[in-house]
Amino acid sequence: MRFVVGLLFLLVILQSAFNSSFALAETSGAETSLIADTGGSWAGKRSLIIEPGFQYTHNSSNRIDLTGLTLPGLVIGLIQVEKVRRDILTPSVSLRFGVSEFFQINLKVPYLYRSDKFTNRPGEPQIPSQHNTVNDHALGDIEGGILFHLLKETPSRPQVIAGLKAKSRTGRDPYGLARQMATPGTQIPAELPTGTGHWALEPYVTVLKVADPAVLFANLGYFYHMERTIDGIGKVDPSDSVNLSFGIGYALNDKLALSTAFEQKIYTRAKVDGRKLAETDPVVATLLLGATYAFSPRTAMNLTLGVGLTEDSPDMQVSINFPIRFSF
Structure with missing residues (x-):
């Protein structure tokens, strides 16, 4: 049923997309990495943006489930190990190609380097704590998507952009x-x-309103994980999530722009063979601080710092990207 609703939502998007178009980059210098992350960045007609980047994520938790379900940045389920410190470095390459004034194609290819440090404290005092470190690296889940301009901004209404993102399962599964x-x-x-070991879809809508020299933006999406039958486990339906973010980007001059945003992800419970699993519905909230410096009309640097606001959130995220624009 959720998948059908998502398809109906996409059909509405396709029907409305031809009504009008508008590009944020033509109206304000306050475009930052946070606006790009929420789907509000527009490459422009017959333009290609190649964006190499790096993201570092640190998360520490007093409990982890080694047989549980892996979501981006965290593992949820029953308790087996008392404490884990996880560091993830993710180099990636993103592509944004503006096919026309109202249609854009996005692609992101990540590669993950992970280091997990486990601490187990046995119940017997005479046995010392055990510390173990596991390092690994492999290709992550490749993402692709499309963007449409639905409504052109006017003095009385904001700009509306809609998109559909698809996530593959090219990364190493958490199973087996x-x-x-x-x-x-x-x-x-x-x-x-x-x-994550599962394909996923996310339809979303982004709303932007220019108040020169600032841009107000908000994003709402639904991240749907597709179920999959796993040998020895059963039919696994991972947690879905409602994703909400909003913030403001403001240009200090023609070179430098800053942004502040709040992001929240509310997960549903995961299921195995139709059975809901306890402790698989975290609430992740993050405060995001971003800055963009334009080296030239074609190149820029985006820096973003994320600070976790709940126990389920990654403690810290730092990302740096270098978008390079090509026009044809």
Whole structure:
């Protein structure tokens, strides 16, 4: 049913997309990495943006499930290990191609380097704590998507952009990974996942309103994970999520722009063979601070800092991107 609703939503988008078009880059210098992340960045007609980037994520938790479900940046499920510190470095290459004034194609290819440090404290005081580190790297889940301009901004209404994002499962699955003994009765991974193991779709809408020299923006989407039958586990339906973000970007001059945003993801419970799993519905909230410096009309640098606001959120995220524009 959720998938049907998403398809109906996309059909409405396709029907409305031909009504009008408008490009944010032509109206304000306040376009920043946060606006691009929410789907509000427009390459322009017959333009290609190539964006190499790096993201570093750090997360520490007092509990982790080695047989649970992996979501971006966290693992949820039953408790087996008392504490884990996870560091993830993700170099990536993103492409944004403006086919026309109202239609754009996006693609992102990530590669993950992970280092997980596990600490297990046995219940018996005479047994010391065990510390183990697992390092791994592999291709992540490749993402692609399309963007449409639905409404042109006027003095009385904002600009509206709609999109559909698809996530593959090219990364290493979290299922069936090799394990090793940490302490008697407790195992830790010998290899680490770099993907969720499931295809996913996210229809979303982005709203922007220019108030020179600032841009107000908001984004609402629904991230739908497709279920999959896993040998030895059953039919797994991972958590879906409602994704909401809003913020402001403001240009200090023709070279430098800053932005501030709030992002929240509310997850549903995961299911195995129709059974809902406890502790698989985290609420992730992040405060985002961004800055963009334009080296030239063709090149820029985007820097974003994310700070987790809930226990389920990654503690810190830092990303840096270098968009390069080509026109044809």
